Amino acid sequence: MKLCSQCHEREGVVHLTHIEGSEVRTSFLCAKCAAEKGIQTTAALADTPLGGFLAAMGEGGGTGGTHAAAPAAAPDKAGEATCPTCGATIQDFRETGRVGCTECYRTFEEPLRELLRRLHGSTHHTGTTYQPPGTPAEAIPGISTQELRDQLKRAIANEQFELAAELRDRLRDHE
Amino acid sequence: MIDLSLLPDGGMAWLDASGPGSHLVLSTRIRLARNLSNHRFLTRNDSAERLRIFQEVTTAAAETEGLRRAASFRLDRMDSLDRQLLHERHLVSRELAATGPGSVRVGGGLLVQDLISVMVNEEDHLRLQALTSGVDLQGQYRQLRRVDSELGQRLAFAFHPEFGYLTSCPTNVGTGLRASVLIHLPGLVLTKEINKVLQGLTQVGLTYRGLYGEGSEVVGNYFQLSNQTTLGKGEEELLDQLGSIVQRVMGYEERARQVLLRDATSILEDKVWRAFGLLRYARSLSFEETMNLLSGVRLGVGLGLIPNIGLYTLNKLLVFTQPAHLAAVAGRELDEDDLPVRRAGFVRQVLEEEVGRHNA
8 A cells, every 4th residue: 555645644545746837746645635735536526526525514524415414412613603794604605605795704714714725725815915995006006016026037037028028117117 | 689889899809819829729718706895795695785786896897997998788688699699709607698597687797898808796796807819818817907906996805814805606715816728629639638638637726618618518629728726826826837738738739730640641631621511511500510510620720731711710600600699690589490500501601701702
């Protein structure tokens, strides 16, 4: 039996090839470590990826239907909570697979964080930071100086010199 | 019927085969999912709230550079055929167009300016989209980002410090970005290499769908390649990754075509000319058959085996041979028996004109 190259505990079931730039890394993962990276293995396959996660939510990993399998013991906090803004419960979410409003992401933060981790392999947004209304005008059109610098670096690396010149001008305007 | 002259270039500039890599890639689409923090999301709101959302979005859009001149449509005020027409042009999703059974959603809307459009009250309050010809991920994202930022200055978007942009479905949380490239891969299908390529895609966090996105079947050897996850990676990283894989897949497809041309010239020639012959002379064509035959002709054009047919013409046929477009041309709704006959007639006419133009 070949062990998972990440946890070195369970049997590996999936070969993962990770390509970053020109660097190729391969690893051999067990179902659990693969799921944490957002990769579906045959063993974990449900009707739909989201469906499987939803069915398991708040049920200690059960994969049965929607309501019937609800545990008899006291449900966890998120299990009984109701969103103060839209009135949705975790049960509503499990049935529709859709979140009710912005506040739901706070009300059901823990189960949703777990779900996001399983879906995306991460819970941390590393993309553009939202500039809400009232942000100083110089921040418009919304691309931060750091973002522009990163784009410039990439444009030079890719030998897109026309684009690099445009970005350099925009950076100058920003600074 | 809808006045298509309101749409910039009929909403079809993405078909003109002018972008980089158009010989293999039909279009690049980028969409950003955004929601308003002060309104309930789709599954918990009602018609009145959706109408307020539509109002707020159109008011804000009118103040922006990117959408000031936008044509604005309320889908619930259109008849079903017009909604389907917009769907066939890839401007609204099947769900928002509600072409199937079930009533159309009150407050569902569409704004279009140049290559940018916004679906309102789709699964998310706003779905900003850029759609263009060929492969152009970075350029389209820059355009879309500008509109996103202009709108975000006027509307309070739902944003979480850890999770990023919040969406109705958790699969879109984070960047809310889905970038997809619609690519024609007959070489890889004919050489039976396609499954290997598609399997490889899923291992690097990408996914594939058919011509009409989620839930649609692959027809005519068109594959929509897109990012699977939206959280944990920045927008540029997601685009770079998709872009580099698309370049690689294009390389594989070119290679497969060269192999076919070298090892199976006569079979290939026969295949593409048969496809052309059927399209040119058939009297009844189903949509699927048309897609598959167009795929064959497109391959023949790409390999230089069939002269005098433009990619723009083939691209337009992909869209115009669909039911709502054929009905628009006929000026009336067509029934199941009429459609294949009308389709074949339309294809014959277009190809005749195209060949005639080149022979003139």
